[in-house]
Amino acid sequence: MISKSLFALVLSGMGLSSALAINKQIESGNLTVALIRAPPVNVPYPPPSSDWYGQMHDINATVDFGVKLIQRAALSGADFVAFPELWFPGYIDADPGPTDFLDNYFDQTITVNDTNWNKLVSAARKHSVWLEFGFAQHIKDNVFMGQALIDSKGDVIQVRQKLRPSGAERNIFSDGTIDQLLVHKTPFGRLGMLECWEHMHPTMTFAMHAQYENIHIAAFPWAPDLDVDSGVTRSEVSLAAARFYAITGSSHVFMPAVGTAAVFAPNGTLVASIQASEDPYETPILYHSINTTSFISSNQTYDTTEYSWAALQQVDRAYPAYIPKIANNSFIQHRQNSITEMRKFGPIV
Numbered sequence: 001m002i003s004k005s006l007f008a009l010v011l012s013g014m015g016l017s018s019a020l021a022i023n024k025q026i027e028s029g030n031l032t033v034a035l036i037r038a039p040p041v042n043v044p045y046p047p048p049s050s051d052w053y054g055q056m057h058d059i060n061a062t063v064d065f066g067v068k069l070i071q072r073a074a075l076s077g078a079d080f081v082a083f084p085e086l087w088f089p090g091y092i093d094a095d096p097g098p099t100d101f102l103d104n105y106f107d108q109t110i111t112v113n114d115t116n117w118n119k120l121v122s123a124a125r126k127h128s129v130w131l132e133f134g135f136a137q138h139i140k141d142n143v144f145m146g147q148a149l150i151d152s153k154g155d156v157i158q159v160r161q162k163l164r165p166s167g168a169e170r171n172i173f174s175d176g177t178i179d180q181l182l183v184h185k186t187p188f189g190r191l192g193m194l195e196c197w198e199h200m201h202p203t204m205t206f207a208m209h210a211q212y213e214n215i216h217i218a219a220f221p222w223a224p225d226l227d228v229d230s231g232v233t234r235s236e237v238s239l240a241a242a243r244f245y246a247i248t249g250s251s252h253v254f255m256p257a258v259g260t261a262a263v264f265a266p267n268g269t270l271v272a273s274i275q276a277s278e279d280p281y282e283t284p285i286l287y288h289s290i291n292t293t294s295f296i297s298s299n300q301t302y303d304t305t306e307y308s309w310a311a312l313q314q315v316d317r318a319y320p321a322y323i324p325k326i327a328n329n330s331f332i333q334h335r336q337n338s339i340t341e342m343r344k345f346g347p348i349v
Protein backbone atom coordinates (compact mmCIF):
# COMPACT_ATOMS: atom_id res chain seq x y z
CA MET A 1 0.00 0.00 0.00
CA ILE A 2 3.02 2.24 -0.32
CA SER A 3 1.72 4.19 -3.26
CA LYS A 4 -1.68 4.88 -1.67
CA SER A 5 -0.30 6.51 1.46
CA LEU A 6 2.17 8.57 -0.55
CA PHE A 7 -0.68 9.56 -2.82
CA ALA A 8 -2.61 10.94 0.19
CA LEU A 9 0.51 12.78 1.30
CA VAL A 10 0.98 14.52 -2.01
CA LEU A 11 -2.64 15.64 -2.13
CA SER A 12 -2.58 17.15 1.34
CA GLY A 13 0.81 18.80 0.88
CA MET A 14 -0.03 20.79 -2.20
CA GLY A 15 -1.12 24.06 -0.67
CA LEU A 16 -3.97 24.34 -3.12
CA SER A 17 -5.69 27.09 -1.20
CA SER A 18 -2.93 29.58 -1.94
CA ALA A 19 -4.41 32.06 -4.37
CA LEU A 20 -1.35 32.61 -6.50
CA ALA A 21 -1.91 34.73 -9.55
CA ILE A 22 -1.43 32.72 -12.71
CA ASN A 23 1.13 34.67 -14.65
CA LYS A 24 0.65 33.86 -18.29
CA GLN A 25 3.86 34.58 -20.10
CA ILE A 26 3.26 33.12 -23.55
CA GLU A 27 2.81 36.67 -24.89
CA SER A 28 6.30 37.60 -23.72
CA GLY A 29 7.77 34.57 -25.46
CA ASN A 30 8.19 32.57 -22.28
CA LEU A 31 6.61 29.11 -22.50
CA THR A 32 6.78 27.02 -19.33
CA VAL A 33 6.14 23.31 -19.75
CA ALA A 34 5.32 21.00 -16.82
CA LEU A 35 6.35 17.38 -17.38
CA ILE A 36 4.53 14.91 -15.12
CA ARG A 37 6.80 12.20 -13.67
CA ALA A 38 4.75 10.91 -10.70
CA PRO A 39 3.14 7.50 -11.21
CA PRO A 40 -0.63 7.10 -11.73
CA VAL A 41 -2.57 5.98 -8.62
CA ASN A 42 -1.69 2.41 -7.48
CA VAL A 43 1.02 1.99 -10.15
CA PRO A 44 4.25 0.53 -8.65
CA TYR A 45 7.30 2.76 -8.31
CA PRO A 46 10.13 3.04 -9.25
CA PRO A 47 9.93 1.60 -12.77
CA PRO A 48 10.38 -1.17 -13.86
CA SER A 49 8.94 -2.50 -10.56
CA SER A 50 5.92 -4.78 -10.93
CA ASP A 51 5.09 -5.21 -7.23
CA TRP A 52 1.43 -4.23 -7.28
CA TYR A 53 0.72 -5.29 -3.66
CA GLY A 54 -2.65 -6.59 -4.82
CA GLN A 55 -3.65 -3.21 -6.22
CA MET A 56 -4.95 -2.51 -9.71
CA HIS A 57 -5.32 0.44 -12.09
CA ASP A 58 -7.86 3.05 -10.93
CA ILE A 59 -8.95 5.58 -13.56
CA ASN A 60 -11.25 7.68 -11.36
CA ALA A 61 -8.58 8.26 -8.70
CA THR A 62 -5.90 8.79 -11.35
CA VAL A 63 -7.95 11.43 -13.15
CA ASP A 64 -8.55 13.23 -9.85
CA PHE A 65 -4.81 13.05 -9.12
CA GLY A 66 -4.07 14.29 -12.66
CA VAL A 67 -6.40 17.26 -12.17
CA LYS A 68 -4.57 18.15 -8.92
CA LEU A 69 -1.26 18.00 -10.77
CA ILE A 70 -2.62 20.25 -13.54
CA GLN A 71 -3.76 22.74 -10.90
CA ARG A 72 -0.43 22.58 -9.12
CA ALA A 73 1.49 23.08 -12.40
CA ALA A 74 -0.68 26.06 -13.35
CA LEU A 75 -0.17 27.68 -9.94
CA SER A 76 3.57 27.25 -10.47
CA GLY A 77 3.42 29.20 -13.74
CA ALA A 78 3.10 26.39 -16.32
CA ASP A 79 1.43 27.17 -19.65
CA PHE A 80 1.51 23.57 -20.86
CA VAL A 81 1.20 20.29 -18.94
CA ALA A 82 2.48 17.08 -20.55
CA PHE A 83 1.66 13.61 -19.20
CA PRO A 84 3.46 10.33 -19.99
CA GLU A 85 2.15 7.74 -22.44
CA LEU A 86 -0.92 5.82 -21.12
CA TRP A 87 -0.76 7.74 -17.81
CA PHE A 88 -4.53 7.44 -17.59
CA PRO A 89 -4.90 4.86 -15.97
CA GLY A 90 -1.28 3.64 -16.30
CA TYR A 91 0.82 1.36 -18.47
CA ILE A 92 0.11 -2.35 -18.84
CA ASP A 93 2.27 -5.23 -19.97
CA ALA A 94 0.65 -8.10 -21.80
CA ASP A 95 0.27 -10.78 -19.14
CA PRO A 96 -0.57 -14.16 -20.65
CA GLY A 97 -4.11 -15.39 -20.35
CA PRO A 98 -7.29 -13.67 -19.20
CA THR A 99 -6.78 -12.22 -15.70
CA ASP A 100 -8.76 -10.07 -13.28
CA PHE A 101 -5.96 -7.56 -13.71
CA LEU A 102 -6.49 -7.31 -17.46
CA ASP A 103 -10.27 -7.39 -17.05
CA ASN A 104 -10.06 -4.47 -14.62
CA TYR A 105 -7.83 -2.57 -17.06
CA PHE A 106 -10.54 -2.56 -19.70
CA ASP A 107 -12.90 -1.04 -17.09
CA GLN A 108 -10.36 1.71 -16.34
CA THR A 109 -10.20 3.18 -19.85
CA ILE A 110 -11.40 6.58 -21.04
CA THR A 111 -13.94 7.21 -23.77
CA VAL A 112 -13.79 10.65 -25.38
CA ASN A 113 -16.49 12.85 -23.78
CA ASP A 114 -17.03 10.59 -20.75
CA THR A 115 -16.92 11.96 -17.17
CA ASN A 116 -13.17 11.50 -16.78
CA TRP A 117 -12.43 13.03 -20.18
CA ASN A 118 -14.57 16.05 -19.30
CA LYS A 119 -12.74 16.46 -15.97
CA LEU A 120 -9.41 16.74 -17.81
CA VAL A 121 -10.75 19.12 -20.45
CA SER A 122 -12.37 21.26 -17.73
CA ALA A 123 -9.05 21.39 -15.85
CA ALA A 124 -7.31 22.75 -18.96
CA ARG A 125 -9.99 25.42 -19.33
CA LYS A 126 -10.22 26.29 -15.64
CA HIS A 127 -6.48 26.65 -15.19
CA SER A 128 -5.90 28.06 -18.66
CA VAL A 129 -3.17 25.60 -19.63
CA TRP A 130 -2.56 23.49 -22.70
CA LEU A 131 -2.64 19.75 -22.06
CA GLU A 132 -1.06 16.71 -23.65
CA PHE A 133 -1.99 13.39 -22.11
CA GLY A 134 -1.69 9.70 -22.88
CA PHE A 135 -4.68 7.51 -22.13
CA ALA A 136 -6.12 4.06 -22.72
CA GLN A 137 -8.79 5.06 -25.21
CA HIS A 138 -11.90 2.93 -25.41
CA ILE A 139 -13.69 2.92 -28.76
CA LYS A 140 -16.40 0.30 -29.27
CA ASP A 141 -14.75 -3.12 -28.74
CA ASN A 142 -11.13 -1.88 -28.95
CA VAL A 143 -8.65 -0.09 -26.73
CA PHE A 144 -6.06 2.27 -28.23
CA MET A 145 -2.97 4.05 -26.92
CA GLY A 146 -4.60 7.48 -27.16
CA GLN A 147 -2.76 10.81 -27.05
CA ALA A 148 -4.74 14.03 -26.67
CA LEU A 149 -3.87 17.68 -27.23
CA ILE A 150 -6.23 20.21 -25.61
CA ASP A 151 -5.79 23.98 -25.72
CA SER A 152 -6.13 26.40 -22.80
CA LYS A 153 -9.77 27.13 -23.69
CA GLY A 154 -10.61 23.43 -23.44
CA ASP A 155 -10.87 22.95 -27.21
CA VAL A 156 -9.71 19.59 -28.51
CA ILE A 157 -6.87 20.14 -31.00
CA GLN A 158 -6.14 16.47 -31.67
CA VAL A 159 -6.87 12.98 -30.42
CA ARG A 160 -4.58 10.44 -32.02
CA GLN A 161 -3.86 6.76 -31.45
CA LYS A 162 -0.38 5.26 -31.43
CA LEU A 163 0.07 4.16 -35.00
CA ARG A 164 1.58 0.80 -34.21
CA PRO A 165 1.87 -0.20 -30.53
CA SER A 166 5.30 -1.67 -29.76
CA GLY A 167 6.10 -5.30 -28.99
CA ALA A 168 3.71 -6.90 -26.50
CA GLU A 169 1.56 -3.74 -26.48
CA ARG A 170 0.24 -5.02 -29.81
CA ASN A 171 -1.30 -7.98 -28.02
CA ILE A 172 -3.71 -5.64 -26.22
CA PHE A 173 -3.90 -2.29 -28.00
CA SER A 174 -5.26 -1.72 -31.50
CA ASP A 175 -3.41 0.21 -34.22
CA GLY A 176 -4.00 3.88 -34.97
CA THR A 177 -4.22 5.44 -38.41
CA ILE A 178 -1.54 7.04 -40.57
CA ASP A 179 -3.43 10.31 -41.09
CA GLN A 180 -2.73 11.41 -37.51
CA LEU A 181 0.98 12.27 -37.87
CA LEU A 182 0.20 15.98 -37.50
CA VAL A 183 1.99 19.16 -36.45
CA HIS A 184 -0.14 22.06 -35.22
CA LYS A 185 0.31 25.81 -35.37
CA THR A 186 -0.12 27.12 -31.82
CA PRO A 187 0.27 30.59 -30.23
CA PHE A 188 3.75 29.49 -29.14
CA GLY A 189 5.00 27.77 -32.27
CA ARG A 190 4.56 24.61 -34.31
CA LEU A 191 3.90 21.63 -32.03
CA GLY A 192 3.57 17.89 -32.52
CA MET A 193 3.55 14.73 -30.43
CA LEU A 194 4.42 11.06 -30.70
CA GLU A 195 4.56 8.16 -28.25
CA CYS A 196 7.54 6.10 -27.14
CA TRP A 197 8.94 3.88 -29.89
CA GLU A 198 7.22 5.89 -32.58
CA HIS A 199 10.38 7.99 -32.24
CA MET A 200 12.39 5.03 -33.50
CA HIS A 201 10.60 4.56 -36.82
CA PRO A 202 11.36 6.75 -39.87
CA THR A 203 7.90 5.83 -41.18
CA MET A 204 6.57 7.92 -38.30
CA THR A 205 9.27 10.55 -37.71
CA PHE A 206 9.72 11.50 -41.38
CA ALA A 207 6.18 12.84 -41.77
CA MET A 208 6.52 14.78 -38.51
CA HIS A 209 9.90 16.32 -39.34
CA ALA A 210 8.57 17.28 -42.79
CA GLN A 211 6.01 19.56 -41.10
CA TYR A 212 8.66 21.26 -38.97
CA GLU A 213 8.17 21.36 -35.24
CA ASN A 214 9.46 24.03 -32.88
CA ILE A 215 8.21 21.99 -29.95
CA HIS A 216 7.74 18.25 -29.73
CA ILE A 217 6.20 16.16 -26.94
CA ALA A 218 7.90 12.75 -26.75
CA ALA A 219 5.66 10.85 -24.34
CA PHE A 220 7.19 7.68 -22.88
CA PRO A 221 5.30 5.52 -20.34
CA TRP A 222 8.13 5.21 -17.81
CA ALA A 223 11.89 5.52 -17.56
CA PRO A 224 14.06 4.08 -14.77
CA ASP A 225 17.28 5.53 -13.40
CA LEU A 226 20.26 5.52 -15.72
CA ASP A 227 22.17 2.23 -15.36
CA VAL A 228 19.03 0.21 -14.54
CA ASP A 229 19.23 -2.41 -17.26
CA SER A 230 15.69 -3.16 -18.38
CA GLY A 231 16.87 -4.01 -21.90
CA VAL A 232 15.40 -1.96 -24.74
CA THR A 233 13.20 -0.03 -22.30
CA ARG A 234 16.19 1.26 -20.33
CA SER A 235 16.42 5.04 -19.96
CA GLU A 236 19.57 5.36 -22.04
CA VAL A 237 17.59 4.07 -25.04
CA SER A 238 14.54 6.31 -24.53
CA LEU A 239 16.69 9.38 -23.85
CA ALA A 240 18.73 8.63 -26.97
CA ALA A 241 15.54 8.49 -29.05
CA ALA A 242 14.33 11.82 -27.65
CA ARG A 243 17.75 13.44 -28.13
CA PHE A 244 18.14 12.16 -31.67
CA TYR A 245 14.66 13.47 -32.50
CA ALA A 246 15.61 16.92 -31.14
CA ILE A 247 18.64 17.09 -33.42
CA THR A 248 17.11 15.66 -36.60
CA GLY A 249 13.92 17.69 -36.15
CA SER A 250 15.56 20.90 -34.85
CA SER A 251 12.95 20.79 -32.13
CA HIS A 252 12.77 21.41 -28.41
CA VAL A 253 11.85 17.95 -27.14
CA PHE A 254 9.93 17.50 -23.90
CA MET A 255 9.93 13.92 -22.64
CA PRO A 256 7.42 13.21 -19.87
CA ALA A 257 7.76 9.71 -18.36
CA VAL A 258 6.99 8.13 -14.99
CA GLY A 259 10.36 8.23 -13.21
CA THR A 260 12.95 9.98 -15.35
CA ALA A 261 11.71 13.03 -17.27
CA ALA A 262 13.91 15.13 -19.56
CA VAL A 263 14.11 18.10 -21.93
CA PHE A 264 16.44 18.42 -24.92
CA ALA A 265 17.32 21.61 -26.83
CA PRO A 266 17.35 21.47 -30.65
CA ASN A 267 21.14 21.11 -30.55
CA GLY A 268 20.78 17.88 -28.55
CA THR A 269 21.82 19.35 -25.20
CA LEU A 270 20.06 17.90 -22.18
CA VAL A 271 18.74 21.11 -20.60
CA ALA A 272 16.61 19.65 -17.77
CA SER A 273 16.02 16.26 -16.19
CA ILE A 274 15.01 14.50 -12.99
CA GLN A 275 16.00 10.88 -12.41
CA ALA A 276 13.61 8.18 -11.18
CA SER A 277 15.39 7.89 -7.81
CA GLU A 278 14.23 11.39 -6.90
CA ASP A 279 11.00 11.09 -4.89
CA PRO A 280 8.11 11.43 -7.38
CA TYR A 281 5.67 12.51 -4.67
CA GLU A 282 7.89 15.33 -3.41
CA THR A 283 8.82 16.33 -6.98
CA PRO A 284 6.00 15.07 -9.21
CA ILE A 285 6.72 17.61 -11.97
CA LEU A 286 9.75 18.73 -13.98
CA TYR A 287 9.44 22.34 -15.17
CA HIS A 288 11.30 23.90 -18.06
CA SER A 289 10.84 27.27 -19.78
CA ILE A 290 11.88 28.17 -23.32
CA ASN A 291 11.90 31.45 -25.22
CA THR A 292 9.53 31.08 -28.15
CA THR A 293 9.93 34.59 -29.60
CA SER A 294 11.70 33.42 -32.74
CA PHE A 295 9.17 30.61 -33.36
CA ILE A 296 6.14 32.77 -33.92
CA SER A 297 7.63 34.52 -36.92
CA SER A 298 9.33 31.40 -38.23
CA ASN A 299 8.29 30.66 -41.78
CA GLN A 300 9.70 27.35 -42.83
CA THR A 301 9.52 26.15 -46.36
CA TYR A 302 9.80 22.44 -46.79
CA ASP A 303 11.18 22.12 -50.28
CA THR A 304 14.87 22.04 -49.41
CA THR A 305 15.09 20.06 -46.19
CA GLU A 306 16.20 16.51 -45.47
CA TYR A 307 12.49 15.77 -44.98
CA SER A 308 11.20 17.33 -48.18
CA TRP A 309 9.26 15.45 -50.83
CA ALA A 310 12.46 15.41 -52.88
CA ALA A 311 14.24 13.68 -49.99
CA LEU A 312 11.45 11.12 -49.86
CA GLN A 313 11.94 10.36 -53.56
CA GLN A 314 15.63 9.86 -52.86
CA VAL A 315 14.81 7.24 -50.22
CA ASP A 316 12.73 5.49 -52.84
CA ARG A 317 15.49 5.68 -55.49
CA ALA A 318 18.15 4.51 -53.04
CA TYR A 319 16.16 1.45 -52.03
CA PRO A 320 18.36 -1.55 -52.94
CA ALA A 321 17.33 -3.06 -56.27
CA TYR A 322 17.91 -6.64 -55.12
CA ILE A 323 15.17 -6.43 -52.47
CA PRO A 324 11.85 -7.43 -54.06
CA LYS A 325 9.50 -4.47 -54.34
CA ILE A 326 6.33 -5.97 -52.93
CA ALA A 327 3.61 -3.36 -52.95
CA ASN A 328 1.66 -3.57 -49.74
CA ASN A 329 0.06 -0.59 -48.10
CA SER A 330 0.07 -2.28 -44.72
CA PHE A 331 3.47 -3.94 -44.56
CA ILE A 332 2.60 -4.93 -41.03
CA GLN A 333 -0.96 -6.10 -40.71
CA HIS A 334 -3.27 -3.49 -39.20
CA ARG A 335 -4.50 -4.90 -35.89
CA GLN A 336 -7.85 -4.45 -34.19
CA ASN A 337 -7.93 -6.48 -30.96
CA SER A 338 -11.37 -7.26 -29.58
CA ILE A 339 -11.85 -6.47 -25.89
CA THR A 340 -14.59 -9.12 -25.72
CA GLU A 341 -12.13 -11.77 -26.94
CA MET A 342 -9.34 -10.58 -24.65
CA ARG A 343 -11.65 -10.74 -21.63
CA LYS A 344 -12.27 -14.40 -22.50
CA PHE A 345 -8.89 -15.58 -23.80
CA GLY A 346 -6.33 -12.94 -22.74
CA PRO A 347 -4.00 -10.84 -24.89
CA ILE A 348 -4.00 -11.76 -28.58
CA VAL A 349 -0.51 -13.03 -29.38
Ligand SMILES: *[C@@H]1O[C@H](CO)[C@@H](O)[C@H](O)[C@H]1NC(C)=O
Pocket residue numbers: 028029030291292293294
Ligand atom coordinates in the same frame (compact mmCIF):
# COMPACT_ATOMS: atom_id res chain seq x y z
C1 LIG B 1 13.12 36.16 -25.70
O1 LIG B 1 14.11 36.57 -26.63
C2 LIG B 1 13.85 37.85 -27.16
C3 LIG B 1 14.92 38.16 -28.21
O2 LIG B 1 15.42 37.04 -28.80
C4 LIG B 1 13.85 38.90 -26.07
O3 LIG B 1 13.53 40.16 -26.61
C5 LIG B 1 12.81 38.52 -25.04
O4 LIG B 1 12.89 39.40 -23.93
C6 LIG B 1 13.03 37.12 -24.53
N1 LIG B 1 11.92 36.75 -23.67
C7 LIG B 1 12.10 36.21 -22.47
C8 LIG B 1 10.87 35.89 -21.70
O5 LIG B 1 13.21 35.96 -22.03
Ligand SMILES: *[C@@H]1O[C@H](CO)[C@@H](O)[C@H](O)[C@H]1NC(C)=O
Pocket residue numbers: 060115116
Ligand atom coordinates in the same frame (compact mmCIF):
# COMPACT_ATOMS: atom_id res chain seq x y z
C1 LIG C 1 -15.89 5.97 -11.43
O1 LIG C 1 -16.73 7.08 -11.53
C2 LIG C 1 -17.95 6.82 -12.22
C3 LIG C 1 -18.73 8.10 -12.31
O2 LIG C 1 -17.97 9.08 -12.93
C4 LIG C 1 -18.74 5.76 -11.51
O3 LIG C 1 -19.88 5.42 -12.29
C5 LIG C 1 -17.88 4.52 -11.32
O4 LIG C 1 -18.56 3.59 -10.54
C6 LIG C 1 -16.59 4.88 -10.65
N1 LIG C 1 -15.76 3.69 -10.60
C7 LIG C 1 -15.28 3.22 -9.45
C8 LIG C 1 -14.46 1.98 -9.57
O5 LIG C 1 -15.45 3.77 -8.39
Ligand SMILES: *[C@@H]1O[C@H](CO)[C@@H](O)[C@H](O)[C@H]1NC(C)=O
Pocket residue numbers: 023025030031032076077078289
Ligand atom coordinates in the same frame (compact mmCIF):
# COMPACT_ATOMS: atom_id res chain seq x y z
C1 LIG D 1 9.32 32.07 -17.46
O1 LIG D 1 8.22 31.66 -16.67
C2 LIG D 1 8.58 30.88 -15.55
C3 LIG D 1 7.29 30.42 -14.86
O2 LIG D 1 6.47 31.51 -14.55
C4 LIG D 1 9.47 31.68 -14.63
O3 LIG D 1 9.87 30.87 -13.54
C5 LIG D 1 10.70 32.14 -15.40
O4 LIG D 1 11.49 32.98 -14.58
C6 LIG D 1 10.30 32.90 -16.65
N1 LIG D 1 11.49 33.19 -17.46
C7 LIG D 1 11.78 34.41 -17.89
C8 LIG D 1 13.02 34.55 -18.67
O5 LIG D 1 11.04 35.35 -17.68
Ligand SMILES: *[C@@H]1O[C@H](CO)[C@@H](O)[C@H](O)[C@H]1NC(C)=O
Pocket residue numbers: 112113
Ligand atom coordinates in the same frame (compact mmCIF):
# COMPACT_ATOMS: atom_id res chain seq x y z
C1 LIG E 1 -17.39 14.91 -28.14
O1 LIG E 1 -18.17 16.06 -27.94
C2 LIG E 1 -17.93 17.08 -28.89
C3 LIG E 1 -18.66 18.32 -28.47
O2 LIG E 1 -20.00 18.02 -28.15
C4 LIG E 1 -18.33 16.59 -30.27
O3 LIG E 1 -18.07 17.58 -31.24
C5 LIG E 1 -17.54 15.34 -30.60
O4 LIG E 1 -17.97 14.81 -31.82
C6 LIG E 1 -17.67 14.29 -29.51
N1 LIG E 1 -16.70 13.25 -29.79
C7 LIG E 1 -16.98 11.99 -29.65
C8 LIG E 1 -15.91 11.02 -30.03
O5 LIG E 1 -18.05 11.60 -29.22
Ligand SMILES: *[C@@H]1O[C@H](CO)[C@@H](O)[C@H](O)[C@H]1NC(C)=O
Pocket residue numbers: 265266267268269271
Ligand atom coordinates in the same frame (compact mmCIF):
# COMPACT_ATOMS: atom_id res chain seq x y z
C1 LIG F 1 22.86 24.20 -27.07
O1 LIG F 1 21.61 24.71 -26.62
C2 LIG F 1 21.60 25.08 -25.24
C3 LIG F 1 20.17 25.44 -24.88
O2 LIG F 1 19.67 26.45 -25.70
C4 LIG F 1 22.59 26.21 -25.01
O3 LIG F 1 22.60 26.54 -23.63
C5 LIG F 1 23.97 25.75 -25.44
O4 LIG F 1 24.86 26.84 -25.36
C6 LIG F 1 23.95 25.23 -26.87
N1 LIG F 1 25.24 24.65 -27.16
C7 LIG F 1 25.97 25.00 -28.20
C8 LIG F 1 27.31 24.34 -28.33
O5 LIG F 1 25.59 25.85 -29.00
Ligand SMILES: *[C@@H]1O[C@H](CO)[C@@H](O)[C@H](O)[C@H]1NC(C)=O
Pocket residue numbers: 299301
Ligand atom coordinates in the same frame (compact mmCIF):
# COMPACT_ATOMS: atom_id res chain seq x y z
C1 LIG G 1 6.37 32.33 -46.05
O1 LIG G 1 7.23 32.22 -47.14
C2 LIG G 1 6.58 32.06 -48.38
C3 LIG G 1 7.62 31.79 -49.45
O2 LIG G 1 8.71 32.65 -49.31
C4 LIG G 1 5.73 33.30 -48.65
O3 LIG G 1 5.03 33.15 -49.86
C5 LIG G 1 4.73 33.48 -47.52
O4 LIG G 1 4.03 34.68 -47.71
C6 LIG G 1 5.44 33.54 -46.19
N1 LIG G 1 4.45 33.55 -45.10
C7 LIG G 1 4.53 34.33 -44.06
C8 LIG G 1 3.45 34.17 -43.04
O5 LIG G 1 5.43 35.13 -43.89
Ligand SMILES: *[C@@H]1O[C@H](CO)[C@@H](O)[C@H](O)[C@H]1NC(C)=O
Pocket residue numbers: 326327328329330331332333334
Ligand atom coordinates in the same frame (compact mmCIF):
# COMPACT_ATOMS: atom_id res chain seq x y z
C1 LIG H 1 -0.03 -7.59 -47.49
O1 LIG H 1 -0.22 -7.72 -46.10
C2 LIG H 1 -1.32 -8.53 -45.74
C3 LIG H 1 -1.45 -8.49 -44.25
O2 LIG H 1 -0.30 -8.95 -43.61
C4 LIG H 1 -1.12 -9.95 -46.24
O3 LIG H 1 -2.26 -10.70 -45.94
C5 LIG H 1 -0.91 -9.91 -47.74
O4 LIG H 1 -0.59 -11.20 -48.20
C6 LIG H 1 0.21 -8.94 -48.10
N1 LIG H 1 0.29 -8.82 -49.56
C7 LIG H 1 1.43 -8.92 -50.21
C8 LIG H 1 1.34 -8.68 -51.68
O5 LIG H 1 2.49 -9.14 -49.65
